[in-house]
Amino acid sequence: MAKAKKLPSGNWRVQVFAGYKKDEHGRYLLSPTTGKKIADHESITAPSKSEVEYLAAQYKVDRDASTTQTGFTVRQAMEQYVASRSNVLSPSTVQGYRKIIRNNLQSIMDIKIKKLTAQDVQNAVNSDAETLAAKTVINAHNFLSAVLCKYKPRMKLDTSLPARKKVIKRLPLPQKIFDAVHGTEIELPVLLAMWLSFTVSEIKGIRKSDISDGIITLNRVMVDSEHGTVVKDQMKEYERTRQHVVPPYIMELIDKRDGDCLVPFSRQKVYRLWMKAVRASGLPHITFHDLRHVNASVMHLLGVPDKYAMERGGWKTDATMKAVYQNVFSDERLEVDKKVDSYFENIIASHGISHAT
Numbered sequence: 001m002a003k004a005k006k007l008p009s010g011n012w013r014v015q016v017f018a019g020y021k022k023d024e025h026g027r028y029l030l031s032p033t034t035g036k037k038i039a040d041h042e043s044i045t046a047p048s049k050s051e052v053e054y055l056a057a058q059y060k061v062d063r064d065a066s067t068t069q070t071g072f073t074v075r076q077a078m079e080q081y082v083a084s085r086s087n088v089l090s091p092s093t094v095q096g097y098r099k100i101i102r103n104n105l106q107s108i109m110d111i112k113i114k115k116l117t118a119q120d121v122q123n124a125v126n127s128d129a130e131t132l133a134a135k136t137v138i139n140a141h142n143f144l145s146a147v148l149c150k151y152k153p154r155m156k157l158d159t160s161l162p163a164r165k166k167v168i169k170r171l172p173l174p175q176k177i178f179d180a181v182h183g184t185e186i187e188l189p190v191l192l193a194m195w196l197s198f199t200v201s202e203i204k205g206i207r208k209s210d211i212s213d214g215i216i217t218l219n220r221v222m223v224d225s226e227h228g229t230v231v232k233d234q235m236k237e238y239e240r241t242r243q244h245v246v247p248p249y250i251m252e253l254i255d256k257r258d259g260d261c262l263v264p265f266s267r268q269k270v271y272r273l274w275m276k277a278v279r280a281s282g283l284p285h286i287t288f289h290d291l292r293h294v295n296a297s298v299m300h301l302l303g304v305p306d307k308y309a310m311e312r313g314g315w316k317t318d319a320t321m322k323a324v325y326q327n328v329f330s331d332e333r334l335e336v337d338k339k340v341d342s343y344f345e346n347i348i349a350s351h352g353i354s355h356a357t
Contacts, residue, residue: 004049004056012049014056018042058154074116075101075109077151078143092201097143104128104140113152122159134162171294172283178347180281186273188253189263193291195344196244197313200267200288207260214251217243218314242314245334247341249348298343299336308336 004012020037021029028037044059046052072080082089082097089097101109105124108116121144128137138161148155177194181187192198192206198218205220246254254262263270274288286293292313299309311333 004052006049007045011045011047012052013043013045014052015041015043016056016059072113072151073110074105074113074144074147077113077147081147081150096139100140100143104132104136105144113148116148116152116155118155118157118159121157125159125161129162134164137162138164170284171286171290171297174294174298174344175347175350176281176283177291177294178344178351180277180283182351184273184277186270186277188250188257189270189288190274190277190291191250191253191344192262193288194294195247195250195340197292197295199292200270203263203270204267206262208254208257208262209260211246211251211254214246215243216246242311244312245337245341247344249345249353299340302339302343304336304339308333312336312340 004014006012018040021040023029030036031038042059044052044055046055078097078101082094082101086094105121105128107127108120108124111120121141125137125141128140141157141159141161145157148157174194177190181190189200189203192203193200196216198206202218206216206218207220210217210219271288277283278285296309296313299312304312
């Protein structure tokens with residue numbers, strides 16, 4: 001690094017190499033005497049020698065990063081970020097990121113990372129917040145923050161984000177939901193979600209061969225991606241790999257299915273059949289995923305301790321909960337399962353349905 005020199009003003013200056021000069025067409029300028037590329041320098045000044053040397057070193061670090069990374073536009077940086085992690089991110093996460101690249105923060109997408117300012121980011125967020133839900137805006141900003149952490153780590157964002165609105169959904173009683181789906185082809189998926197707290201991706205991934213001695217093991221999901229449906233033999237979260245005792249009524253429905261796959265139709269058909277049942281029965285509008293919320297409400301109603309409720313639902317928790325997970329079928333957990341099963345079995349019994357126990 002060039003040495004710091006003291007100026008007549010009392011300040012200190014360092015001339016830092018900043019690359020080579022180019023013309024307006026991007027071609028290097030050559031010295032008429034030597035024929036070599038003409039070096040360019042950045043002049044850095046500061047009140048003290050130590051400070052100017054620190055700033056010069058920082059400039060060099062930023063410039064080295066700029067040459068290979070921050071020369072990207074925001075769009076290119078996002079695409080590179082996704083490409084570099086495509087083998088470890090879930091297909092649905094990749095799909096979500098690509099959707100953000102296409103639809104969100106469009107006012108900054110073509111700005112070079114090295115020229116991007118915090119105000120540019122704030123302006124883009126303000127623009128999106130006019131038409132998009134707060135959650136959508138926040139998710140896009142979180143993605144951008146991760147990208148900048150990699151490609152412009154010294155940039156600190158202090159963006160004002162829209163506040164999430166608390167939405168209180170009116171969840172129907174489990175009895176009403178069971179009435180709406182009983183005897184239909186959507187009954188099994190609905191009970192797996194409402195009774196055992198499975199997601200659509202988990203339900204789609206279940207095979208009869210995953211059931212042994214009356215216990216079902218969730219270790220596979222089927223998710224939608226930009227390339228179609230993808231089978232993942234690894235759950236998105238550590239806590240999502242879990243086991244459940246299969247209640248007799250659900251086991252009877254499973255036994256009636258042909259083939260190994262419990263739910264052979266598409267995710268879209270699951271949602272379509274569910275919405276058809278909702279409309280036909282006059283239930284308030286809830287999504288299929290809201291059935292997991294119904295399950296959580298039932299466990300709260302029954303006084304199930306949080307640690308077991310989280311265990312059953314596969315919700316992420318702290319290290320203590322991970323330790324509990326190691327002993328999934330403790331006596332306490334089995335009692336919890338019996339309590340929840342008894343609740344739903346009473347609903348089934350109210351229809352005069354008998355089944356093997």
